[in-house]
Amino acid sequence: xxxxxxxxxxxxxxxxxxxxxxxxxxxxxxxxxxxxxxxxxxxxxxxxxxxxxxxxxxxxxxxxxxxxxxxxxxxxxxxxxxxxxxxxxxxxxxxxxxxxxxxxxxxxxxxxxxxxxxxxxxxxxxxxxxxxxxxxxxxxxxxxxxxxxxxxxxxxxxxxxxxxxxxxxxxxxxxxxxxxxxxxxxxxxxxxxxxxxxxxxxxxxxxxxxxxxxxxxxxxxxxxxxxxxxxxxxxxxxxxxxxxxxxxxxxxxxxxxxxxxxxxxxxxxxxxxxxxxxxxxxxxxxxxxxxx
Amino acid sequence: xxxxxxxxxxxxxxxxxxxxxxxxxxxxxxxxxxxxxxxxxxxxxxxxxxxxxxxxxxxxxxxxxxxxxxxxxxxxxxxxxxxxxxxxxxxxxxxxxxxxxxxxxxxxxxxxxxxxxxxxxxxxxxxxxxxxxxxxxxxxxxxxxxxxxxxxxxxxxxxxxxxxxxxxxxxxxxxxxxxxxxxxxxxxxxxxxxxxxxxxxxxxxxxxxxxxxxxxxxxxxxxxxxxxxxxxxxxxxxxxxxxxxxxxxxxxxxxxxxxxxxxxxxxxxxxxxxxxxxxxxxxxxxxxxxxxxxxxxxxxxxxxxxxxxxxxxxxxxxxxxxxxxxxxxxxxxxxxxx
Numbered sequence: 363x364x365x366x367x368x369x370x371x372x373x374x375x376x377x378x379x380x381x382x383x384x385x386x387x388x389x390x391x392x393x394x395x396x397x398x399x400x401x402x403x404x405x406x407x408x409x410x411x412x413x414x415x416x417x418x419x420x421x422x423x424x425x426x427x428x429x430x431x432x433x434x435x436x437x438x439x440x441x442x443x444x445x446x447x448x449x450x451x452x453x454x455x456x457x458x459x460x461x462x463x464x465x466x467x468x469x470x471x472x473x474x475x476x477x478x479x480x481x482x483x484x485x486x487x488x489x490x491x492x493x494x495x496x497x498x499x500x501x502x503x504x505x506x507x508x509x510x511x512x513x514x515x516x517x518x519x520x521x522x523x524x525x526x527x528x529x530x531x532x533x534x535x536x537x538x539x540x541x542x543x544x545x546x547x548x549x550x551x552x553x554x555x556x557x558x559x560x561x562x563x564x565x566x567x568x569x570x571x572x573x574x575x576x577x578x579x580x581x582x583x584x585x586x587x588x589x590x591x592x593x594x595x596x597x598x599x600x601x602x603x604x605x606x607x608x609x610x611x612x613x614x615x616x617x618x619x620x621x622x623x624x625x626x627x628x629x630x631x632x633x634x635x636x637x638x639x640x641x642x643x644x645x646x647x648x649x650x651x652x653x654x
Numbered sequence: 655x656x657x658x659x660x661x662x663x664x665x666x667x668x669x670x671x672x673x674x675x676x677x678x679x680x681x682x683x684x685x686x687x688x689x690x691x692x693x694x695x696x697x698x699x700x701x702x703x704x705x706x707x708x709x710x711x712x713x714x715x716x717x718x719x720x721x722x723x724x725x726x727x728x729x730x731x732x733x734x735x736x737x738x739x740x741x742x743x744x745x746x747x748x749x750x751x752x753x754x755x756x757x758x759x760x761x762x763x764x765x766x767x768x769x770x771x772x773x774x775x776x777x778x779x780x781x782x783x784x785x786x787x788x789x790x791x792x793x794x795x796x797x798x799x800x801x802x803x804x805x806x807x808x809x810x811x812x813x814x815x816x817x818x819x820x821x822x823x824x825x826x827x828x829x830x831x832x833x834x835x836x837x838x839x840x841x842x843x844x845x846x847x848x849x850x851x852x853x854x855x856x857x858x859x860x861x862x863x864x865x866x867x868x869x870x871x872x873x874x875x876x877x878x879x880x881x882x883x884x885x886x887x888x889x890x891x892x893x894x895x896x897x898x899x900x901x902x903x904x905x906x907x908x909x910x911x912x913x914x915x916x917x918x919x920x921x922x923x924x925x926x927x928x929x930x931x932x933x934x935x936x937x938x939x940x941x942x943x944x945x946x947x948x949x950x951x952x953x954x955x956x957x958x959x960x961x962x963x964x965x966x967x968x969x970x971x972x973x974x975x976x977x978x979x980x981x982x983x984x985x986x987x988x989x990x991x992x
Contacts, residue, residue, distance in 0.1 A: 373656040373704055375739030375831060378752045380782065388779040399767050482763045484728045486780055487752040647730045
């Protein structure tokens, strides 16, 4: 009995390529598995709803105080082009969005590399970058249902978060946050690849955690910053993760601005995916697998 | 027959950083780290025919895992070439890994959080195994490895032996042409080892799969492999039939016998007279007999002793693989008794 895959006479392994349906089936399966895995650990996320609400509450009172200092009637003042109501909405939607696109790809990949588990993925006929991306999609599906929606149900009535600037704005915000997920995940994969070059990556991971929330505009909107800082940020991918979708939600990006925002996001999504692929290819050529 | 696996002048260097001592040394390291190259695999060459089962052995750090990692496409060599069935593992990684199965005894390829069966379903998609083959293979694994009742359990709840059985099944689900086994019996008890060996022998006969096996356990080699490659400090020191290895090294075993009453070791020597057995000077009630497995059967020695006088306890120790390697190495260093 001779199994498929070997032309016995020539002693050669048969060329093999995954079929498009096969790819769909495989990566779809990873989406499903990630969803199920997070569902099994859902208890962890109940406390998360509470902590996100605290984050938003902290910013809420901070900005109320800030605006009250600007004008006797705080509601009419604008700071950085936003009224206090828009500001509250900005903060709330930023955190709600973050609860959707956030994941731990960088930390997970770094752990696989430092603990040598990466070997078990390299002996499989798939691309780890794709696997992790599709797992992130599954995770986002879980987060949407079990995390983002509950946070929204608590935060929106509690702090009087403004409605989206229209049905179209809401739809484009969702598209935009989907692109955020790709950008965030691919950036995470790139950071995780640093573990190939560094003995200890904990510091980098911590810097990423804090730095991302700042540079994406989750903590403070960019309009608060000096012009030069805004120029620098405009050239970086981070603003495409949170600032762009939230501005679409607020109706601050419409028409050509909306299109350019989405195009910029798409460009970063594609660019970072390609960059991560190249870095990965370079890194695994130099890989030193730990242990064993 | 045309070889399936070609390995020619294969080398792998690791770059190590040596640390200097003290604060001054630490600062010095920051500016100019002291690096050196370690050659883990040094000009290794061999070829393996389809359907062969080869034992690849050596002490810890000898370079055997590094070789396996290059053959499986995980590591890129520093120099030399590898082709398996015409493919270069690290260059055609995705195509190539479709055709191989790998078991690393120290790690699992099963998804830790999932029930075992979920891992198999995923592997079915990863390797594009059709339904008929999948069902047939799962039935086979249940018959031979008794995996059926483990399927619904999460991987983290399995014992080591159960996990290893599932890992073997996982490596063979897609009916690979080449199977790489890195310490497949590590940490298992006698029964567990026996099960795994029996399964491997069966699958190898049935499927004609080519197997490379690294192990610390000479028992694995004796029961599974006709051919052995010994590697030490990155170099091949022996490549040939197991019988030839036995002839060159002998198969020294140590039999410890604890007696009830103090006895002279000469008295025991008299009991086993006629067999080439050496008795060491006794230590209290304990006597140690050394003999060559090829020439003497342990059972004969034991029977003679037990029939002659009351024995408290017996212990039979195989010659550790390190000794075999050392002996081969010593012979090589002593200079070409070829």
